[in-house]
Amino acid sequence: MDVIEAIESRKSIRAFRPDPVPKEILTRILEVAVRAPSTDNTQPWEFAIVTGPILDGLKKAMSEKMGAPTEFTPDIPFPILSYKPPYLDRSKKQGKKVFESMGIARDDWPRRMEWYRYMARFMDAPVGLILYVERYLGAYAILDAGLFLENLMLAAMNYGLGTCTQMAVVLYPDILRRALNIPESKLILCGVAIGYPDENAPVNQFRSEREPLDSFATWYGFD
Template identity: 35%
Template sequence: MNTSQVATVVADAASVDDAIASRFSCRAFLRDKPVARETIAQILDVASRAPSGTNTQPWKAYVLQGASRDSLADKVCAAHDALYADPSLAEQYREEYDYYPTKWVSPYIDRRRENGWGLYGLLGIAKGEKDRMHAQHQRNFRFFDAPVGLMFTMDRILGRGSLMDYGMFLQNVMVAARARGLHTCPQAAWNGFAKIILPHIGATEGEMLVCGMSLGYADVDAKVNGFHTPREPAANFTHWLE
């Protein structure tokens, strides 16, 4: 056992809480404000302390900057445009695992709708403006202008529990980023384009795409970054047993 882990005292609980509470899906970054490679490495290193079943540590991270970032964005945006023009191509772009349910029920569908129309409403995109919705959705594939794109994969041989482990790792990445003044946007939007992404990043045939993530400094003046989703109070989902 690492005695420093046992003995460490977190003296400033408020800062830990602030790092968690201030995390949100940032949708506008400062493209011209780079993130140091050392900082990215520190974030990934501390995030690796996430728990995983029998210490399997299923995460694999690919960091895209510069030309590799831009060329991937171009490839996926072209595929996204083609899919928009011809929806029959959807069969070519299937997610490898079900991120969302096949059938939506309340309260989840209500929250999903609130999220979507809240974002589009803030941006002045009205219901039925499909071209504008498509353009906004495509911002995902430009990493919302973040200078750093991250792609996360895991070996297909692993079980469903490894996805739960992965979620804890991803949360660590996002909280560690906040501790360094950075923001993030976790993105399942990339998953349908895995057949483009995996060869681009040099992943092996045994890997599957878990999600992407944008990382950088938030554009504090961007209207879209004023969108923050509500949360149910803990009292609504907690059951106390005595």
């Protein structure tokens, strides 16, 4: 698979087979992912990779806690309640695709809640990764961590693994801090569910949309 093909075919995987992922494979993926560029080569990404009973404990604690957006306390305040167009429309379109793929109606709150709890369980993936950076490094470190993240997702594909970056697993950072000994000095950014894709799951069948390039790009000096 060439680089363009890998980038174009990557998509978020939201249902996984329970098969464990060998540590050797995860190690290789992470070794590749840390080749990402970073500000002054500071390499600020840090991550906890969790499986087995420790992951089970996190899944239980976070899914039990999952509640209203007003109760979320992520390290980076989540802007969902303040989205305006065009971000609001894109976000709504994406949410609609996810719920429609599973036949969950807009007003079916019990099933929607069930989905949020499922997300808090790392979408039942066998491996969960929590990504964080030293807090005082600020926005550049977050940018660097994003580059690591895309590398991670692309490298995982090489081993037949699927991934989904998740804010849903960092909504209650205290739970993560306690279980994984992550100090307050670290800014918890997001999680990643990792596992072998359940190819037949309805939620894995759709592809997210992108706006036309012209809505992002402003060209100068070209014909």
